[in-house]
Amino acid sequence: MSSPERTASASVSPMLSPRRMVKSGLCIGCGTCMAESGDGAAMHLDRYGQLKPDRSHSTAGFAELCPFSPHARSEDQIALARFGSARFYDSRIGRFEAAYVGHVLEGSFRVDGSSGGMASWTAAELLRRKLVDAVAHVVPREGDGERLFHYQLSRTAEDLRKGAKSRYHPVELSGVVAEMKRHPGRYAVVGIPCFIKALHLLSLQDRVLRERLAFTLGLFCGHMKSTRFVESFAWQMGTDMNAVAGVDYRLKDPRRPANWYTAHLRLKDGSTRSKDWWHLVDGDWGAGFFQNSACNFCDDVVAETADISFGDAWVEPYSSDGLGTNVVIVRSPLLQALVAGAVKEGRLELREVDSDF
Numbered sequence: 583m584s585s586p587e588r589t590a591s592a593s594v595s596p597m598l599s600p601r602r603m604v605k606s607g608l609c610i611g612c613g614t615c616m617a618e619s620g621d622g623a624a625m626h627l628d629r630y631g632q633l634k635p636d637r638s639h640s641t642a643g644f645a646e647l648c649p650f651s652p653h654a655r656s657e658d659q660i661a662l663a664r665f666g667s668a669r670f671y672d673s674r675i676g677r678f679e680a681a682y683v684g685h686v687l688e689g690s691f692r693v694d695g696s697s698g699g700m701a702s703w704t705a706a707e708l709l710r711r712k713l714v715d716a717v718a719h720v721v722p723r724e725g726d727g728e729r730l731f732h733y734q735l736s737r738t739a740e741d742l743r744k745g746a747k748s749r750y751h752p753v754e755l756s757g758v759v760a761e762m763k764r765h766p767g768r769y770a771v772v773g774i775p776c777f778i779k780a781l782h783l784l785s786l787q788d789r790v791l792r793e794r795l796a797f798t799l800g801l802f803c804g805h806m807k808s809t810r811f812v813e814s815f816a817w818q819m820g821t822d823m824n825a826v827a828g829v830d831y832r833l834k835d836p837r838r839p840a841n842w843y844t845a846h847l848r849l850k851d852g853s854t855r856s857k858d859w860w861h862l863v864d865g866d867w868g869a870g871f872f873q874n875s876a877c878n879f880c881d882d883v884v885a886e887t888a889d890i891s892f893g894d895a896w897v898e899p900y901s902s903d904g905l906g907t908n909v910v911i912v913r914s915p916l917l918q919a920l921v922a923g924a925v926k927e928g929r930l931e932l933r934e935v936d937s938d939f
Contacts, residue, residue, distance in 0.1 A: 607875035613754030631809030672937035676886030684932035698908035715767035719745035733758040770797040775885040800885020802893030805877035819855035836904040889914035
């Protein structure tokens, strides 16, 4: 949806509402339209295992707030306003200061993460340097049925570690946005492209959030999964979803290539189940099993509106390295200086690459 020619409509349809977006299949379940509710109670799982808003709820400015609304600003418009003086531009990945491939050298960030550890390292570095007071990121949620993960505000590196690794599961922002608005401070948010876009759209309407949202950390995204994804995994491993206490979608094994995923379930009785993705009928990501329909209308794979974005390096020799390797796109000059400084200090192993890479 990031067409350079598309502009926000000067005349917003009064008929556009959460109900209509859900019915159209364009609701991604980000929760920003329900942020004023405060506790996330207005978001619920539908029969497909996708998060949707309370359709009876009326949100002021909704037509310009929803990330998939035809009246909202596009990714290109948001990025131009935020990174208009960036050194580089490519229509495939947007505006950026620098792009890298590599991994974290210090600490256990690389071991703890799904790939090279760069997302967790950057969040922790922002806290360490006191550039933010807290980081909003996704962590496991215990004992809450199908909703195995949720957003949490972390204020320490220890709490941040709980959010390492990939989460291919529905989550939403309403509760954590309300918490950011209740408590003064500077915040960073980690999220997939449409969530980051939604936060910037909300910030245009909400002065308090605009002042407190200091950094956005984007995650490359192929599409959003429903809860049925892990439910299907459970069935194929001979158990029931009600028995599942937690899931690791990408169990890391340094002895095997990074793209040989293993799904690992932790059951409520203390036992575990594991199976390689290629032995699971829905283990081919490109097939789009349990995909939210809104994802069919998104072309922002790399979070073009985020200050910095992270993905996996799925090219050789990196994809064969079981320890994991990141690709990183830096758009914020401040974060570019932070990353470049850490490379010089020997804390990060990063090689600069171009947009073709």
